[in-house]
Amino acid sequence: VPTAEAKLGIHFHKWEVKYAYKSPDCFKKLAITINGDSPGPTIYAAQGDRVVVTLTNTLPTENVAVHWHGIRQIGTPWSDGTEGVTQCPIMPGDSFTYEFVVDRAGTYLYHAHYGLQLSAGLYGFIIVSVPLHGVPEPFVYDKDRSIILKDWYHATTYEQSTSLSSIPFGWVGEPQSLLINGRGRFNCSLLNAPSSDHSEICEAKIPECSPYSLTVVHGETYRLRIGSLTSLSALSFQIEGHNMTVVEADGNYVEPFQTKNLYINSGETYSVLVTADQDPSRNYWITTNVVSREPSTPTGLAIFNYYPNHPHKYPPTAPTTGPLWNDTASQLAQSRAIRAHHDFVQPPPPRSDRVIVLLNTQNLIDGYNRWSLNNRSLTLPHTPYLIALKQNFTDAFDQNPPSYDIANYDISKVPDNVNATSSNAVYRISFNTTVDIILQNANTMTPGSSETHPWHMHGHDFWVLGYGSNKFDMVKDPATYNLVDPILKNTVALYPYGWTALRFRTDNPGVWIFHCHIEPHFFMGMGIVFEAGVEMVGTLPTSIMGCGETKRLINP
Ligand SMILES: O=C1O[C@H]([C@@H](O)CO)C(O)=C1O
Numbered sequence: 001v002p003t004a005e006a007k008l009g010i011h012f013h014k015w016e017v018k019y020a021y022k023s024p025d026c027f028k029k030l031a032i033t034i035n036g037d038s039p040g041p042t043i044y045a046a047q048g049d050r051v052v053v054t055l056t057n058t059l060p061t062e063n064v065a066v067h068w069h070g071i072r073q074i075g076t077p078w079s080d081g082t083e084g085v086t087q088c089p090i091m092p093g094d095s096f097t098y099e100f101v102v103d104r105a106g107t108y109l110y111h112a113h114y115g116l117q118l119s120a121g122l123y124g125f126i127i128v129s130v131p132l133h134g135v136p137e138p139f140v141y142d143k144d145r146s147i148i149l150k151d152w153y154h155a156t157t158y159e160q161s162t163s164l165s166s167i168p169f170g171w172v173g174e175p176q177s178l179l180i181n182g183r184g185r186f187n188c189s190l191l192n193a194p195s196s197d198h199s200e201i202c203e204a205k206i207p208e209c210s211p212y213s214l215t216v217v218h219g220e221t222y223r224l225r226i227g228s229l230t231s232l233s234a235l236s237f238q239i240e241g242h243n244m245t246v247v248e249a250d251g252n253y254v255e256p257f258q259t260k261n262l263y264i265n266s267g268e269t270y271s272v273l274v275t276a277d278q279d280p281s282r283n284y285w286i287t288t289n290v291v292s293r294e295p296s297t298p299t300g301l302a303i304f305n306y307y308p309n310h311p312h313k314y315p316p317t318a319p320t321t322g323p324l325w326n327d328t329a330s331q332l333a334q335s336r337a338i339r340a341h342h343d344f345v346q347p348p349p350p351r352s353d354r355v356i357v358l359l360n361t362q363n364l365i366d367g368y369n370r371w372s373l374n375n376r377s378l379t380l381p382h383t384p385y386l387i388a389l390k391q392n393f394t395d396a397f398d399q400n401p402p403s404y405d406i407a408n409y410d411i412s413k414v415p416d417n418v419n420a421t422s423s424n425a426v427y428r429i430s431f432n433t434t435v436d437i438i439l440q441n442a443n444t445m446t447p448g449s450s451e452t453h454p455w456h457m458h459g460h461d462f463w464v465l466g467y468g469s470n471k472f473d474m475v476k477d478p479a480t481y482n483l484v485d486p487i488l489k490n491t492v493a494l495y496p497y498g499w500t501a502l503r504f505r506t507d508n509p510g511v512w513i514f515h516c517h518i519e520p521h522f523f524m525g526m527g528i529v530f531e532a533g534v535e536m537v538g539t540l541p542t543s544i545m546g547c548g549e550t551k552r553l554i555n556p
Helices: 158-164 328-339 385-390 519-523 548-554
Strands: 011-020 029-034 043-046 051-057 066-069 093-099 106-112 124-127 143-152 175-178 213-216 221-228 234-239 244-250 251-259 263-265 268-273 285-292 302-306 354-365 368-371 376-378 421-423 425-429 434-440 455-456 462-468 489-494 498-506 508-518 527-532
Touching: 011 043, 029 106, 051 066, 066 093, 066 213, 106 268, 124 143, 124 221, 143 234, 143 285, 158 519, 175 285, 175 302, 221 244, 221 263, 263 268, 263 328, 328 489, 376 527, 385 508, 385 527, 421 425, 455 498, 489 498, 508 519
Parallel strands: 011 051, 043 124, 143 221, 213 302, 354 434, 376 421, 425 527
Antiparallel strands: 011 029, 051 093, 066 106, 106 124, 143 175, 221 268, 234 263, 234 285, 244 251, 244 268, 285 302, 354 368, 368 376, 434 498, 455 489, 455 508, 462 498, 508 527
């Protein structure tokens, strides 16, 4: 029975964020949970509803902040949940209320946006339905189901963040397992503990790590919402013997297209339609595996269970895996195949007012391994930009980083690191203008290597105008842009040695971050902060300022 508040379109949630021992892949480790769960509870709402989450931080010695990924926060930029950008972190023992409107139906996510807390397991779904009398969705299905994908590490966030910010540098490496709806399987016999009995820390037979099972009825069509909140891995997702028809991406309807393998990067969501039209006398494998980086993680497994077979009966076949990890061409082909649905095309403005080219490089800065944009590696200040810029503390940050000419940069070479510096610069962009961002990939510090980066923008969707596989040509490449039916997204892939071109309108007053969604890359500086229309932002809630009781000094 819906509560009175839910009938009014307000959804209250009380979250206690705390550590708990979890064994999602059979290996016992500390995870950050919401009310004891990782992944956390799904937030359900209808378009236009208000979501109010009161979060109490019960982590003994750690701050926290939660980002509502894909929710634009129109009029509430202070609820975006990005520590250092839109709020002070929530300190242990403190409570903080996030309040925002979900203005558009679709599939969204939430996750920690502080340090490496996403990798500790603070993540979940936000599912927004079409309102009762709203425009119907351009597809039909019998049932709505959701699957959240995660890569899982056994090292703690403290170990990972210390390694990443030490000399010598210690990379987090590939994950130990892949989780489907919070369940995976680590091979306990790989542990070389002194005793042969691992049952205390790794127990293959506990129900907590038995594969997730999705029960279907023969003949029915399922809308499967698939979201990825991996720390690192780009994934391929497949259902043995079944085709998937992609119909939604990041909350936007797409022209339907069929695939057997869905590529999904961290921060992306897709809806696919799957019809249970195969031999119903058996179950099938749902699998996910690492692409873009050479995998060393076992395939993630779940069961596509035809009723009335037992939900945990293993399929009779060996699990199928996706395409080769380094088949970038097929990933690029999927990216290019995604177009706006023909009834929902919102064409972009034909030209932009400003072009920002961002060269993506890995650098050595003062001996530390970092990632940079135009040779500047973001170091988040602990005075949140939104507060500082709204209050005109303009001396707090560098303003308007200089533009960068990539014409003479050789993207196939290891960077020379000469001009690479740490920076807290903020791009100040005129309100209500059209901006193009050209993401240009390049070689890392390892010869012959360039990596895939999923770029995510807060506060806005952007049109994806095009992709290229080499250095961007300012004259020729803009002529190839899709200005007819480009997809709107909030997260998009930048492929090795290639470029991706985006266009967006600065129509949401605030201060926002645009960053690589690989958590350790963001931690290593891979992002920019931009401001547009901050003077139009309403009075900032004092809850985002100060910390603990010192808030009284701000608002006596
Ligand atoms: O940031 C990274 O560091 C390593 C490697 O480049 C250096 O060890 C890697 O694969 C990353 O993505």
